[in-house]
Amino acid sequence: MATPHHHHHLVFICNPAIGNLVPAVEFAVRLVRHDPRFLATFLALDIPGRPLVNAYTQSRFSASPSQNIQFIAIPSVQPPSPALFHSHIGYLSLYFDSYKPHVKQAIIDLQNPRNSGRVVGVFVDMFTTAFIDVANDLQIPSYLFFASPATFLSLMVQLPKMDRDRVESSIRDSDAEFVLPSFAHPLTSSLLPSTVLKTRDGLLWYTHHGRRYGETNGVVINSFTELEPHALSSLGEIPPVYAVGPLLDLGGPAQWQPSRATHQSVLKWLDGQPERSVVLLSFGSMGSLDKAQVREIAFGLERAGFRFVWVVRQPPKTHLEHPDDYSDLDHVLPDGFVTRTAGLGLVCGWVPQVSILSHSAIGGFVSHCGWNSILESLWFGVPIATWPVYAEQQMNAFEMVKELELAVELRLDYREGSNLVTAKELETALRRLMDGGDDVRARVKRMGEKCRTVLLENGSSYTALNSLIEKLTAQIL
Numbered sequence: 398m399a400t401p402h403h404h405h406h407l408v409f410i411c412n413p414a415i416g417n418l419v420p421a422v423e424f425a426v427r428l429v430r431h432d433p434r435f436l437a438t439f440l441a442l443d444i445p446g447r448p449l450v451n452a453y454t455q456s457r458f459s460a461s462p463s464q465n466i467q468f469i470a471i472p473s474v475q476p477p478s479p480a481l482f483h484s485h486i487g488y489l490s491l492y493f494d495s496y497k498p499h500v501k502q503a504i505i506d507l508q509n510p511r512n513s514g515r516v517v518g519v520f521v522d523m524f525t526t527a528f529i530d531v532a533n534d535l536q537i538p539s540y541l542f543f544a545s546p547a548t549f550l551s552l553m554v555q556l557p558k559m560d561r562d563r564v565e566s567s568i569r570d571s572d573a574e575f576v577l578p579s580f581a582h583p584l585t586s587s588l589l590p591s592t593v594l595k596t597r598d599g600l601l602w603y604t605h606h607g608r609r610y611g612e613t614n615g616v617v618i619n620s621f622t623e624l625e626p627h628a629l630s631s632l633g634e635i636p637p638v639y640a641v642g643p644l645l646d647l648g649g650p651a652q653w654q655p656s657r658a659t660h661q662s663v664l665k666w667l668d669g670q671p672e673r674s675v676v677l678l679s680f681g682s683m684g685s686l687d688k689a690q691v692r693e694i695a696f697g698l699e700r701a702g703f704r705f706v707w708v709v710r711q712p713p714k715t716h717l718e719h720p721d722d723y724s725d726l727d728h729v730l731p732d733g734f735v736t737r738t739a740g741l742g743l744v745c746g747w748v749p750q751v752s753i754l755s756h757s758a759i760g761g762f763v764s765h766c767g768w769n770s771i772l773e774s775l776w777f778g779v780p781i782a783t784w785p786v787y788a789e790q791q792m793n794a795f796e797m798v799k800e801l802e803l804a805v806e807l808r809l810d811y812r813e814g815s816n817l818v819t820a821k822e823l824e825t826a827l828r829r830l831m832d833g834g835d836d837v838r839a840r841v842k843r844m845g846e847k848c849r850t851v852l853l854e855n856g857s858s859y860t861a862l863n864s865l866i867e868k869l870t871a872q873i874l
């Protein structure tokens with residue numbers, strides 16, 4: 398049996414957000430299973446006000462070390478002074494910077510021969526590029542793990558190459574065309590990520606990270622050639638890109654998510670519903686809608702009359718925090734809604750989304766178009782109606798509807814603070830999703846089959862993983 402010294406040790410430092418951390422762990426799981434010479438250590442950064450991330454991380458601390466994956470807590474740093482809170486983004490940057498010495502010390506400790514031996518790669522994610530500096534200081538090659546689609550990666554690497562004045566002027570005009578090589582169709586700037594559109598800081602933050610991607614030795618992306626052939630081939634060698642997806646946490650969530658009793662009751666309720674009759678509405682780990690929008694959805698669901706499982710979450714108090722479940726949903730739902738829809742649907746807090754999507758009673762998914770949700774819906778062959786909310790979700794919705802024809806359009810350019818999606822609009826989209834949309838459903842089903850075949854021996858993602866492993870091991874003397 399190999400001693401710990403024989404391990405090729407990889408270190409991961411991820412943004413503490415479910416959408417980034419979970420697929421990175423799934424990537425590490427896939428890698429160490431594929432090649433047991435590898436050991437992966439996640440250095441867990443703690444940002445207060447993120448209970449789901451904490452629940453996930455805690456479950457990982459106690460996971461069996463025999464999986465060749467371990468989690469190590471990095472000592473918490475004092476949060477930067479609120480006086481420095483010019484923007485969410487600048488604040489997060491300062492936060493990550495102050496973690497650098499601790500991350501460096503943790504890697505030095507790991508390198509100690511009494512521990513697991515030499516660290517051969519440091520993986521950062523789309524927003525933790527600050528830790529490339531630590532890898533450089535320690536002369537360890539760095540890599541990027543990218544949890545969003547190739548279309549968004551393309552934006553990130555193009556931004557630093559674009560003329561800033563031109564970008565800013567096209568941002569001011571929401572109908573202006575924004576040409577990105579990863580899209581075959583012209584994109585309007587209204588579909589760019591909220592962060593870029595809202596503040597100059599946001600544009601600088603994206604540009605900064607995008608520039609730093611070029612310093613890494615390779616980019617691992619949670620996508621696959623058959624899904625994004627055009628976007629992936631348009632990227633070229635930015636460094637080399639390894640499309641190893643889809644990376645999905647298919648078994649895990651039910652084990653770490655809070656309120657297990659609610660989960661069991663949702664799944665039990667689904668067991669009693671006809672095949673493909675229920676629509677899931679869910680807006681990701683960071684998604685929450687205001688009270689007026691929640692009420693409009695409620696009216697839309699009543700009008701449409703389809704069975705539903707609807708995840709409603711409470712907006713966070715600060716930008717750094719993530720939404721939490723409501724202690725009392727009656728505060729946000731219209732009077733009598735729960736009684737009137739009893740038997741027709743369930744309104745819940747956080748649910749085990751993959752278990753629900755895998756259930757044969759689910760026929761459609763109203764989604765905020767987070768990339769993990771998109772990949773999960775493809776995997777299970779459940780078509781999406783697009784309701785983007787924040788981050789790069791408008792671009793994802795556009796890609797799914799216009800480029801790939803794998804989703805039904807509800808909205809493409811909705812974002813927090815937009816005009817409401819009306820009850821009527823939701824009703825119409827639900828009818829198209831649940832009753833019509835056969836072409837989309839058939840295409841989604843075919844893509845679901847490809848999701849599986851790309852992971853098999855000689856599939857595109859399997860082959861990409863082998864190439865990455867060759868690269869990771871080539872530099873080990």
Ligand SMILES: O=c1ccn([C@@H]2O[C@H](COP(=O)(O)OP(=O)(O)O[C@H]3O[C@H](CO)[C@@H](O)[C@H](O)[C@H]3O)[C@@H](O)[C@H]2O)c(=O)[nH]1
Pocket residue numbers: 415416417544545650679680681682683684708746747748749750751766767768769770771773787788789790
């Ligand atoms: O009640 C819920 C809601 C969500 N999920 C899971 O949470 C994850 C959410 O991921 P994703 O759909 O990607 O959404 P976000 O959490 O919003 O992800 C962030 O990260 C993604 C990857 O970078 C981006 O595509 C998104 O825009 C960004 O908001 C998925 O695995 C869901 O299955 C649940 O299990 N239960």
